[in-house]
Amino acid sequence: NQGKDNKLVDYISGAAMFIRRSVIDQIGFFDEDFFLFFEETEWAYRANKAGYQLYLIPAVQIIHLEGGSEGRLGGAPSFSMGRFRMFEQSRQLFYRKTRGPFFASCMKPFDTLQMLQKTWRGKEGGNWVEKTKLIFAA
Numbered sequence: 001n002q003g004k005d006n007k008l009v010d011y012i013s014g015a016a017m018f019i020r021r022s023v024i025d026q027i028g029f030f031d032e033d034f035f036l037f038f039e040e041t042e043w044a045y046r047a048n049k050a051g052y053q054l055y056l057i058p059a060v061q062i063i064h065l066e067g068g069s070e071g072r073l074g075g076a077p078s079f080s081m082g083r084f085r086m087f088e089q090s091r092q093l094f095y096r097k098t099r100g101p102f103f104a105s106c107m108k109p110f111d112t113l114q115m116l117q118k119t120w121r122g123k124e125g126g127n128w129v130e131k132t133k134l135i136f137a138a
Helices: 021-027 039-049 081-099 101-120 128-137
Strands: 007-009 054-056
Touching: 021 039, 039 054, 039 081, 081 101, 081 128, 101 128
Parallel strands: none
Antiparallel strands: 007 054
């Protein structure tokens, strides 16, 4: 957010969350079914359903050493098929838990198109055929 005003958002990166204890007491912690991806997105979904609002506050700056939880700091490759697999499994789990299995199945072609666009434009590495298989296997 480039502005100075606080902005209402659907979710916030787990690396940048500040949460009141009373909110955690009401809606719980992160869902342990998720690993590495989408745990904060699913938590934000529950918070929104419970009537809470999430805000991005531009005046607060947080330094997030992305990849530290995965041991990817210090010039490690930004793409791995294992990481992609975990992301897709978590995304499908998020869809199933929040929208149901039919919605999750319907999203696979759209997720594939998004992946193809990123791969073919050079924004993401990996073999697009193998990645497509992972999306539909998740």
